[in-house]
Amino acid sequence: MMAAAVNHYFGSSIGRKQMVAVTGLLLCGFLVGHLAGNFLLLVGSDAFNLYAHKLFSLGPLLYVIEAGLLGIFLLHLGLAIKLNIENIKARGGAKRYVVKKNTGRGSTFMSDTMPWTGLILLVFVILHLKNLKFGTYYTTIVDGVEMRDIYKTTMENFQDLSTVVLYVIAMSAAALHTAHGFASSFQSMGWNHGKYFKNVKRIGYLYAVAVGGGFSTLAIYCFLKGV
Amino acid sequence: MSSNNDMTLNLKIWRQPNGAAEGKLVDYRAEHVSPDMSFLEMIDVLNDQLVKKGEDPIAFDHDCREGICGMCSMMINGKAHGGYKNTTTCQVHMRLYKDGDTIIIEPFRAKAFPLVKDLVVDRKGIDKVMMAGGFITANTGNAQDGNAILIPKPVADEAMDAAACIGCGACVASCPNGSGMLFMGAKISQLALLPQGQPESPRRSLNMVHTHDVNGFGNCTNHAECEATCPKGISIEHIARMNREYLKAAFTYYEKSRSEGGA
Ligand code: SF4
Ligand code: FES
Numbered sequence: 001m002m003a004a005a006v007n008h009y010f011g012s013s014i015g016r017k018q019m020v021a022v023t024g025l026l027l028c029g030f031l032v033g034h035l036a037g038n039f040l041l042l043v044g045s046d047a048f049n050l051y052a053h054k055l056f057s058l059g060p061l062l063y064v065i066e067a068g069l070l071g072i073f074l075l076h077l078g079l080a081i082k083l084n085i086e087n088i089k090a091r092g093g094a095k096r097y098v099v100k101k102n103t104g105r106g107s108t109f110m111s112d113t114m115p116w117t118g119l120i121l122l123v124f125v126i127l128h129l130k131n132l133k134f135g136t137y138y139t140t141i142v143d144g145v146e147m148r149d150i151y152k153t154t155m156e157n158f159q160d161l162s163t164v165v166l167y168v169i170a171m172s173a174a175a176l177h178t179a180h181g182f183a184s185s186f187q188s189m190g191w192n193h194g195k196y197f198k199n200v201k202r203i204g205y206l207y208a209v210a211v212g213g214g215f216s217t218l219a220i221y222c223f224l225k226g227v
Numbered sequence: 228m229s230s231n232n233d234m235t236l237n238l239k240i241w242r243q244p245n246g247a248a249e250g251k252l253v254d255y256r257a258e259h260v261s262p263d264m265s266f267l268e269m270i271d272v273l274n275d276q277l278v279k280k281g282e283d284p285i286a287f288d289h290d291c292r293e294g295i296c297g298m299c300s301m302m303i304n305g306k307a308h309g310g311y312k313n314t315t316t317c318q319v320h321m322r323l324y325k326d327g328d329t330i331i332i333e334p335f336r337a338k339a340f341p342l343v344k345d346l347v348v349d350r351k352g353i354d355k356v357m358m359a360g361g362f363i364t365a366n367t368g369n370a371q372d373g374n375a376i377l378i379p380k381p382v383a384d385e386a387m388d389a390a391a392c393i394g395c396g397a398c399v400a401s402c403p404n405g406s407g408m409l410f411m412g413a414k415i416s417q418l419a420l421l422p423q424g425q426p427e428s429p430r431r432s433l434n435m436v437h438t439h440d441v442n443g444f445g446n447c448t449n450h451a452e453c454e455a456t457c458p459k460g461i462s463i464e465h466i467a468r469m470n471r472e473y474l475k476a477a478f479t480y481y482e483k484s485r486s487e488g489g490a
Contacts, residue, residue, distance in 0.1 A: 005433055009477035013406070013446040014436055014470055083446040090445025091405035092336040098241075098252055099331050101305035106452030107403060114448065184449040190471030192464050 014188075016079050021185035023076035028178060028207065030069060035214045041222065045151040046142045053147040077122060084115050110180035117177040124170035131157050158222035168216045175212025182207055234260045234326040238273070240285055241333045246342045252331065262322035266309070267292060267299060269321055270332075286345040292317040294458065297395030301346045302333040307397035307456040315395060315458040335400035338443040339407065350396045352442040356411055357394065359438035360418070360431050376422055389417035391459040398453035398461075404445035409453035411439050412466035419472050429476035436473050 009015035040048040055062060088094065102112075110117075132153060140149035158164055182204030186192060191200070236257045243250025257273045264272070267289050274284035290298040299316040303309035309319045324330065334342055339352035378386075390413075398409035415432050418424030424431075447466065454463045483489025 005477045005480055008433065008437055009474075012436055012473075012477075013408075013440050013444075014473045015477065017446055017448070018470065018474060083448070087404035087406070087445040087448070090338045090443060091403060092338050092340075096336045097302060097305060097333055098239075099305035099333070100302075101310070102452060103306060103310045103401070103455040105455035106401075107450040111448065111450045112403070180449075187449045187463065187467055188447075188470060190467045190469075190474060192467035194464060197464075 013083075016083060017188045020076055020079050020083070021188035023072045023079075024181050025185045026072050027076060028182060028211075031174070031178075031211050035211060038215065038218050041151070041154065041218055045140070045149070048151045048154075049140060049142055049147055049149060052150045053142070053145070056148065073125070077118070080115070080118060108180065110176050111184070113176060114180055117173040120170055120173040121177060124167075124173070128170075131163075152227070155222055155225070155227050158219050159227060161223070164219050164223045167219045171212045171216045171219075174215070175208040178211060179205055179208035232262050233258075234262065234321065234324065234328075236260055236269070236321075236324060237327070237329040239329065239331045240346070242285070242345055243334075243342060245344055250342075252333075260321050262320070264321045265292065265317055266303070266319040266321065267317050286343070286347045288347050289317060294318045295393060297393030297458075300335045300348060300350065300396055300400065302331075302335060302400065304331050307335065307401040308395075308458055310456060313458055313460045315393075318458075335396055337396075337399045337402075337405035337445075339399060339405065340396060348396075350394070352444065353394050353396055353399075353407065353410060355442055356407060356435055356438050356444075357414060359434040360414055361427055361434065378421060382420055386417050386420040389413045389420070389461065389465050392417075392457075392461055393459060395458060397456045397458060399444065401452045401456040402445065402447070403450055403452060404448055405443075406447040406453075407439050407442075407444035408447040408466045408469070409457060409461055409463065411435055412463070412469040413461045415469040415472055416465035419468060428472060429480035430482075432469060432472040432476045433480065436469075 010019075037051055040051050058065070132150070135153045135157065138149035138152045139146055140152070141147070158167070183197070183201045186197070186200045191197075238255040238257055239252040240255060241250055242253045255273055257269055258276075260269050260272070267287070270285060270287060277284050288298045288300055290296040292299070294315045294317060297315070299308070301308070301316055303316065303319070308314060308316045309323075311319060311323070332346065334346045335348050335350075336342075340348040340350055342348050392410050392413035394410055396410070399405055399407050402409075415435060418431060419428045449463070451463050454461065
């Protein structure tokens with residue numbers, strides 16, 4: 001029974017959604033770290049490059065972290081897609097009702113658009129890695145050490161207005177996605193109690209605005225600052 | 228019988244002879260509808276007119292007509308039971324509508340609720356999940372004095388709130404995912420809260436969730452549209468309690484097999 005129960009868990013509706021929740025929260029944590037690092041753009045090229053260099057110097061450990069991050073991302077994505085496809089069938093197909101209205105007390109624009117904002121983020125992440133992490137490789141020398149000039153790559157990337165606009169759209173998608181996803185993850189894990197859940201929701205909204213707004217502001221800053 | 232307040236309504240009702248046949252919305256005019264009628268009485272009157280004309284009356288489910296049996300499933304203008312707070316269809320009264328209104332009536336839809344005829348669907352899936360929760364048939368002698376088991380008032384209240392679920396299926400019909408988590412959460416929660424429900428609690432959540440999943444119910448994504456349409460005001464906090472119970476049971480509950488010395 002023990003083994004059966006655990007096996008069931010990983011295939012069950014609740015087990016899988018809890019895995020989406022945990023991976024989602026871990027990704028939320030990653031975004032906070034990423035955003036904090038980005039703020040070094042404001043300090044200057046050396047600070048930003050040094051920070052990136054420290055990360056690069058982690059060597060094999062960095063690969064392990066990156067692989068873990070990729071795994072979390074793919075698990076989140078794969079399970080969410082699987083669950084959504086099952087849900088389309090479960091609700092009785094696309095032509096379920098002639099008219100269907102939300103009560104206004106349940107579903108929100110954020111919760112209704114989760115699959116779409118998620119897919120926007122998927123496309124974004126691919127382009128983002130291509131343009132920046134795997135973008136033009138410049139080198140620079142800071143304090144006598146030669147290192148990658150990721151600052152220059154970043155600045156160049158955001159000189160094109162359409163790139164900035166698309167970036168802000170993607171970050172708005174991230175804000176909408178996390179505005180539902182954050183509190184939703186708590187609910188999935190069973191951490192919903194009348195005593196504190198309103199605050200979890202508030203923190204979720206605050207998080208969404210801070211992350212979406214933070215990344216967007218920095219992109220606009222890069223655009224305005226110029227190379 | 229008819230008075231000045233009587234209304235004429237334009238109804239568009241889903242007609243479908245059986246699950247395999249094609250269905251469509253059919254226009255009807257309901258005349259002499261009194262504001263004091265319940266929604267179901269309004270359909271009764273329309274059906275009388277149809278029978279007199281020799282037409283097939285509209286099939287719809289109903290039983291108690293007092294908001295406690297959960298049979299009167301239908302979507303009214305795109306919302307389960309009409310979408311009024313804490314109200315079943317049989318408790319919706321025609322005073323909520325105006326003369327000349329158009330009302331669209333459709334059956335509940337979900338993979339777990341196959342259509343039988345017109346507005347009638349088979350909600351057996353709900354019963355299967357409930358049955359998976361288990362029941363007691365062993366003769367355990369006289370029940371002990373109820374007051375001997377101490378249950379704090381807030382806990383008893385919470386269990387009572389969960390027990391209010393009437394298994395109507397509005398949560399499933401209004402859920403964008405056709406998920407049955409709200410009624411299942413209510414059942415699991417109700418029994419998990421009380422000391423008498425503790426012994427079978429882990430086994431119950433494992434069995435119920437499994438039965439839910441294999442009967443075509445969808446996966447919850449926390450829209451909370453169920454909570455908004457539930458005629459009994461069941462809170463999604465009960466879904467959260469079920470999620471906790473299930474997580475705990477999946478990783479800690481252990482029944483020894485016969486070969487391991489179990490029963
Ligand atoms: S939880 Fe509410 S909507 Fe769902 S079956 Fe029970 S009473 Fe009906
Ligand atoms: S007919 Fe029983 S609840 Fe409506």
